[in-house]
Amino acid sequence: MTVYNGKVAVWYVHGRTVAEDTIDQIISVLKEFAPAVEAVWVKIGEADEWMGNIGRGDPKPDLAIRGVADIDRWVAKLAAADLEFHAWYIPKGINPIAEADLAIQACSRPGVRSLILDVEPFTGYWVGGRANVRPFMTRLRAGLPADFHIGMSVDPRPWHYNSIFPQEWRPYINSIHPQTYWADFNQTPDAALQMVYNTWGNYGLPIIPVLQGYQGSGNRLTRADMDRARVVATVTYKAPGLSWFRFGTLNRTWYPAVNVKMTGEVPIGIGDRPTDGRYGAEIIVKPNEIGYAEGTYDGSPNPLQSFQNEEGWTSRYIATNNAYSRVWVRWAPRLPASGWYEIAAYVPSQHGSTRNARYKINGILGQQADFEVRVSQIAVDSLWVSLGVYQFDASNPNAGVVFLNDLTGERGREIAFDAIRWRQVLGWNRPPRYLADGFDSPVGLPQERQARGGSTWPETWLSTNPYKSRYALLGKPTIHTGDDLILQRGSTLGQPVHAVASGVVTHAGRLAGSWGDVIVIQHDPLISNGQVVYSRYGHVGELLVRAGDRVVRGQRIAVISDAYGLFRSAPHLHFDISPTRILENSPGDWPGLDMTRIERDYADPRLFIYGNRPAKP
Known part of the structure; x- marks a missing residue:
């Protein structure tokens, strides 16, 4: 467990690297465009110099860090906005004792949650060699509480691994933050993250990837790749937290990729939240x-x-x-x-x-x-x-x-x-590119799915196993996360299944156990309130969509099947809705008897759809 678990962070460097003049302005940008961000990693200095004094200095008084009073100011303002302050710092090993003492001064201030050391084998970074690592880290550790978290940010390319003497740092640090800059590396996000985990996966410490949020050379960074990097990091490699480098280069086009919490929730910025969408x-x-x-x-x-x-x-x-x-x-x-x-x-x-x-x-x-x-x-x-x-x-x-x-x-x-x-x-200040106008039933004829009345499911359909009902699944007691839908007259097998609202398919394929084929859709924000939910369609067949496809409300996506014969005698559609990211990360998630998890990760699909029918002009 690290202080970064479940959190999204952004890196901040210096007043000369941002358009904003004050901490309040930085907070305002984050709250408007990326309210998913919960922590700011602020650069405090290099070697034995405070950041605000390096080179020509920081021309923006409110942003400049020239000592502990400035750190206190940053911590207080961020805390008032429910944001955490984490320090980051470039040690050089020229004067290990003086450098450690500067970091100790910064990290001893109340509200400083952690320290990230930026250790790279390039000019301007660590030049102290192997011999100065232990004197620096011994002094640093001695000056801080034993449970104070220290991370290390590194260039993950394997040919740089030994050049920073990783085993010398290992006894003193608690996490690794690989700089996953796929566009700069001329790689795909998948390849860059695979390299990260191949290189540092056996180091024995939690990995918190630093994802690229700047254009860099070649103009290869895209919003789609940023989204892909986030999903691969969190879903494939189960990263416990994420950070983005850096504030000042992130822009309106890229912030939507940043504005996704580790739970999958996509919060709406203060300026974007609909008052009456x-x-x-x-x-x-x-x-x-x-x-x-x-x-x-x-x-x-x-x-x-x-x-x-x-x-x-x-x-x-x-x-x-x-x-x-x-x-x-x-x-x-x-x-x-x-x-x-x-x-x-x-x-x-x-x-x-x-x-x-x-x-x-x-x-x-x-x-x-x-x-x-x-x-x-x-x-x-x-x-x-x-x-x-x-x-x-x-x-x-x-x-x-x-x-x-x-x-x-x-x-x-x-x-x-x-x-x-x-x-x-x-009712929106700045709506997202796509909006969901509402939800329909996943089954039934068009006029049945779109009908307004006292029931969510069409009259010709029946829920045989409603939300939160207790039953036995393959002989084991469990609690249901959604509804099992069957046609009351005629054959349920082969009946069409439709997307309940617009969105993007995040999973389409076979899952282990009793699932058979499953489709999961991340739906667009509701026009009324901006809420984002996921819908899951279990025991389906003849899939007409694949992961990444955009779908619209009412689009046929599959037919009801029998989970490869497992439910041959009782084919049905398992349908549920999640207000969290659990289905993006784990399309086959099943809480079993954990009612707390069910109530957190699943909503009653009948009531949710009934309360969010398609909006009309």
Whole structure:
């Protein structure tokens, strides 16, 4: 157990490396963009110098650390905002006693939770050789309480391992913080983390990865890779805590990757928390209506074909093109006011077989070029697919305009050009890219799943094993985490299973034990309050999705199966909802008789869905 367990932290270096002038401003940024952060690791100095006195010094008085009074100021302000202060420091081994004494002064202040030593084999870092490690650490340990936590941050590349004399440091430190800078290493997050654990996994101390939060050389850092690094670190390698390097380089694009607690909760920033999240005005532009236009790029006769979709209005389609664009379609709304709008495309049940419809959104505030969103039309039938939430200036004639053409890079498929919908998002200061408009039942016909009434489950379906009921599973007593759903008349086996809300699939595949195939979905934040939950669908088959796929409410994702024959006589859908990250980390989680865990990690799915039905404008 370390002082970092269950926590997300960011590193802070110096006043010259940030745009903020005060500690309060730094706190404000964290609370607004990354409230998941619970600790700030503040650099206190190098060798025998306080950080605020190095080089040209720190020009920002409130941020400068020139002694213990400044540490006290930082600790007090962070504590008032429920943030922890952890010191980090670069020892050089030039004057081991003086260097240890500086660190002792800093770490003896009330509220300093730990010390991280940055030990690297490069210019400007440890130059004291093997001989000075023990004098430095002996002095340091003697000046601090025996239970004071000292970590060591290292370059994890294996050729640097021996050059820092790891066995000399080992008796004195409590944790390792490998600098997992995959983009700088020209690696994938998976490869970088594998290297970290291959190199330091046998050192015998807890590993708290330091994840890359700066662009570095080559401009290779992406939000997707940051998300991947976090998931691999916490799920694959079970890291007990995480930190991100560093405050000042993290930006609005990257903060969402940081803003995930170790429990999986995605807290909403102070400035982003909805006061009364809801939809406002709704605009729908259908083919052949005002705001709709189509044509060919070369002026030739228009080859688009018409058909009547299942909703009763006219839709258009054409064969996909793998090399060039022949036709274009444009949907232009007349937005009633500036602000945030969710844009969605309707995908009909016919003529939408492309996997690569490239919708282009124009006029996004603060963005010069159009923004492309790719949709696999073949994955959905008769559903609205969100293209995201964007901010628009209504005075801009291109605000919210959507384009689509027939270039998909495919042959032998069709692309549908149907309606586009704009829904005004109210009550949010800065909504996330995707929002869940509500939840439906995972089973039943469309009209049954969407029906509003006194029951969550369709009348033709029955829960045979409700939430928190006690029963025997394969002969062992246990408590149920959700509901087991069966069709009351007819065969349950083979009945379609649908995503209860929009989100991203985090698991799709077979699990051990009685699970059979299981799908887990991390749902988008609810428009009403920003809550993020996970849904699990157990004992399913004929999976239509895989991990990483984005799904929409009502999308067919599988059918009910029998767990490879285990439930041949009683096929059913096991369905549960978790408000924590437990299902992302452990898709087969089963608390057994632990009621405390069940109440913490699972919600009554019937009541949750009943209380969060799809929002209407």
